[in-house]
Amino acid sequence: MKNIKELYIFAKSQLAADGIEFPESEALRLCEHYFGISGRIGLTVHGSDTPSEDAAKSFQNAVSERKNRPLQYILGVWEFDSMELCVGEGVLIPREDTVALVETAERLAENIKNPRILDLCAGTGAVSLALAQRIKDADIVCVELSDEVFPYLEKNIEKYGDGRVRALHADVLAGPCGELLGEKFDIIVSNPPYIPTADIETLSDDVKREPSMALDGGADGLDFYRVICGRWKELLKDGGGLAVEIGFDQVEDVIRIFVRENMSEIGQNRDINGKIRVINGTFAH
Secondary structure, eight states, X not given: OOOHHHHHHHHHHHHHHTTOSOHHHHHHHHHHHHXXXXXXXXXXXXXXXXXXXXXXXXXXXXXXXXXXXXXXXXXXXXXXXXXXXXXXXXXXXXXXXXXXXXXXXXXXXXXXXXXXXXEESOTTSHHHHHHHHHOTTOEEEEEEOOTTTHHHHHHHHHHHOTTOEEEEEOOGGGOSOGGGGGOOEEEEEEOOOOBOGGGGGGSOHHHHTSOGGGTBOOTTSOHHHHHHHHTGGGGEEEEEEEEEEOOTTOHHHHHHHHHHTTEEEEEXXXXXXXXXXXXXXXXXX
């Protein structure tokens, strides 16, 4: 039996041979997951330990599987804003860039008592649940269409929703419907699909393994922004705020949609890499 350090070296070599971009960090992450060690310090302290046969076999299977499957799906969980969210096939993987959307919504909620927030295209619930953790008196509704995603959303709500987040199964592109028609919200947030259809084939292999439903924003990538600004904004209270995540080259296009739909006080927020990632505005009836 190989010890943990030997298995780490094997994994790093195999992942590199398979073309994985960051083989060292992924090999370490797999060691953490399957052997319960803590980072590089854990590898140093426990590298000579021999794991159980089952753990070693599961680890090696995961390394082999990684060539054709995202690491996040293999692990079954991924971190976002200090939470560990359940993820898997059919789920858009939460990304650090989206924290900019959370920060924008949190700012819009300042000085609002018991803010009501609507999250469209909620996916795993990353944005909603981060807001629930940050804004302790918020009441939040998530809207998600995918049958594959919904069980993950419900699991994450159970873990992090604090009884203040609920999920609705509905199509954002169809506009407000059902029980939402009579509701009003202080803030609407969305990280919608925004990749132009023709560009999806140019994405990295890992991203293409994520659900096309969560990526495809229509011919020009703007379908969801048009519907959200055109129809869903009617669920905002007077002076309510709307914030959406955008692609790196969509700033001007999305601002034009906001202006056309009578949104005012239009602002933007940058992600951790300094790119404009969020457009926000307010709506007066």
